[in-house]
Amino acid sequence: MQKLLKLILTSRVYEAAAETPLEEAAGLSRTLDNRVLLKREDLQPIFSFKLRGAYNKIAHLTEEERARGVIAASAGNHAQGVAFSARKLGIRSVIVMPLTTPQIKVGAVEGYGAEVILHGDNYSEAADHCQQMVETTGMTFIHPFDDDLVIAGQGTVADELLRQSAGQMDAVFVPVGGGGLAAGVAGYLKALCPEIRVVGVEPADSDAMARSLAAGRRIRLDSVGIFADGVAVREVGHLTFDLCRRYLDEIIRVDTDELCSAIRSIYQDTRSIVEPAGALGVAGLKKYVRERKVSGRTLVAVNSGANMNFERLRYVAERTLIGEKQEALFAVTIPENPGSLRRFCSDVLGDRNITEFNYRLAGRERAHIFVGISIRNTGERHAFGQLLGEHGFDNIDLTDNELAKTHVRYMVGGRSPEAGHEVLYRFWFPERSGALVRFLGSMGENWNISLFHYRSQGGDYGRVLIGLEIPPKEEDGFREFLDRLGYRFVEESGNPVYRLFL
Template sequence: MPQSYVKRILNARIYDLAVETPLEDMPLISDRTKNNVIIKREDLQPVFSFKVRGAYNCLLQLTDEQRKGGVIAASAGNHAQGLALSAKHLGVNATIVMPRTTPMIKVEAVKRRGAKVVLHGDTYDEASEHAHSLVEEKGMTYIPPYDHPDVIAGQGTVAMELLRQHSGPIDAVFIPVGGGGLCAGMAAYIKYVRPEVKVYAVEPEDAACLKLAMDRKRRAVLPQVGIFADGVAVAQIGKETYRVLKDTIDGVITCSADEMCAAIKDIFEDTRSIAEPAGALSLAGLKKYVAENGVEGQTLVTINSGANTNFDRLRYISEQTEIGEQREAIFAVTIPEEPGSYKKFCSLLGKRSITEFNYRYADNRDAHIFVGMQILPGGNDRQEIVEKLQKHGYDVVDMTDNDIAKLHIRHMVGGHAPQVENEIVYRFEFPERPGALLQFLTKLAGRWNISMFHYRNHGSAYGRVLVGMQVPSKERKQLEALLSELNYGYSDETDNPAYQYFLS
């Protein structure tokens, strides 16, 4: 089966628009991992993403009649920009349907490249449905973002360049996966030309649609999809891409948002470029593979698939990087509320650097402190700290992996409110659109007092919100019914230890 794609890839005449991107050494991460790590710089394409390859190759295969009728796609990201530029280059009218939640930086980027933008719906699925209805209505041709042989072949040219640029031994290539177009094209080519090279697909832990399909041996739909790495936030692997991938990859690796943030920093330090989360995903997978398998002395290739990230997202990325690198740990520690207790606590830690310390007086007996400190990457440093503190009589809770602690509590510590009764706490994902907050407040309609509210957005389609409400136990079923009607993602966090320690 890979053979059929090799011919398509070799015949892809995309280089009057797409560019052959460089393959660069990464000396710093190579030294740290004790391997020869090389990066393919797809962030240097005209649209800062590999997506232009597949979109342009697909347009080149259309008939004159199809080009005359115009093309359309649904996309909130890099495919939209790749198709817009490709259509402009060929003089084809392009329409891109984007969710209303799409950040304006991406909307404007598509418009600048000459495409007509239609904002419709709050999700990609709603935008896609509308785009397909316009196909029927206007007679345009739909250009899918990944699940099409010509798109897959266009993306596969990345592998063709890679193997030509590095003729020496390659032990493994790590490729990011959303819908699977890039990975399918590259895997098909690599396994035909250099079958000894291992190919690993890398996905976010909260959007692992290929792993789900491989585990079940059939395509399936994820019930929920995380959107931090929006370039690979796909609920179901493509039909054609799965057909290719199930026979050509050597495994699937999943990574957390923290691990992607750490990989963004690694890429910056070696190349001085800022990858988007999806762009750094495959390096995160490479690092995880090395750590879990004790690999040394190998030649490993990663793909920087794109650099289209919002500037305001960088603050969150920076905050999470140290945790993603396993260089920072976060603890909730109970210390006596008495003079000198902070000094005693710090003395116990020796010369270890404290990165964060949050505290506010609550009562005259105990103080709950929120403390971050540098740790040694790998090993059992975190556990050794916990054991040392416990040995000296401190009550300690490790919150390094607690999302509520990392995303909200560290910005809210000191909010104890003993006078607040019947408080329950929910975490929400609010769609980033005008009126979303008003809709939430209107639905509650003053029924219950909001006793705490913390909002945090990372430049993505959803803002994260932590809300406390005073709701008597007998009225909580009514609240749950109202929240279900809102159709916002939410979870009850009242029993979360981060809340119990610092805010209850």
């Protein structure tokens, strides 16, 4: 504890980083009946808190280490932090980035004077190549989170929070990836104001810290989510795990829809657009208030970054209403006869606001409708499902069905009578040229594609839905193909929304 405090208080971050403001979010405060404050790390020179840790580490290098240069593996904010810091100090920097990295991020890093090397389809492959270069070049590796000086640099956020709030905070919500920011903030606050609750926030599909804390040891995830790519870490650090285990009060997990809702909430209060990882603090804060029913408290969320790809805004907007519990999606079955659709609309939908309505003739006995409605809360969503049942309409609540939200709502069109022995899979492809060709080339001409859906969402990975005709005797061979392919996938053949609409 004493070592960490000393490193934080003697850090050199302000040679490059700014002391960011702590601002009241009037809209969130009013909506949540609590005083909500936002720590605006999205206003740093590189639009992310990562500058603090990177600069503090590089500024403490010896002259000999500086002469050899610095190197890092990153596809995001850490890369920009290292590049910016190295330029500030007149040091050569090399950043190894995956081939899937969007050009906007590559250009930003190169704009700070770093040499960019593109290698591999993901961070792990880039990191392995980076380590090989460390061994052959002697350059100093700048770790994104598991380093005392990096943690101390991030911990200066907590020092500012205490000064800016005069210690008048009930809880602080901190995004968690590798754990550097959470470790620094929690360690500092618990040393000086142990009564302040420090809550880490992770995406539900990238929850390495939560699982590690529950197990009492570091857990390595088999895969991580791709939406909040700034915190998509398979394994947290040795140092960060130890500090978070001692000083974090709890971890809250949030899903993609809740993150989209948080991005919108921040925009409404600040007119700034944070990246998904940057909105974790607000997403966790909103969930905390909703589930704990707290009011009249002073709650702080760290807006950790704003390096958002513009192309992703469409996806965020589409998912926001669900994240705010203001939209519900249902599959509804009605009789396929004259007047049934009119009766469904007049007797059940009534004056409700319709956000989506998809229908296509699929048979002569029953019709399946994909419908979205505006709601005010979860209770209204459940009440609508009950109302459907009372009117004799079979229905399935699809609001939490990822297949429905990501693909099916855009491709409702009925079954193909020609498709036989069809199986359905969702794949995550590296978003770069040749990914689909590689998939098709690996598969050869063994199996016929019977369904395909892809829609750009502006991320490092694309989401693809594929239907394939796989005869029973070839199922083992297909499984072997999937194992060799190396792409992340989920089988959806048993998903009810597939059976109803596709």
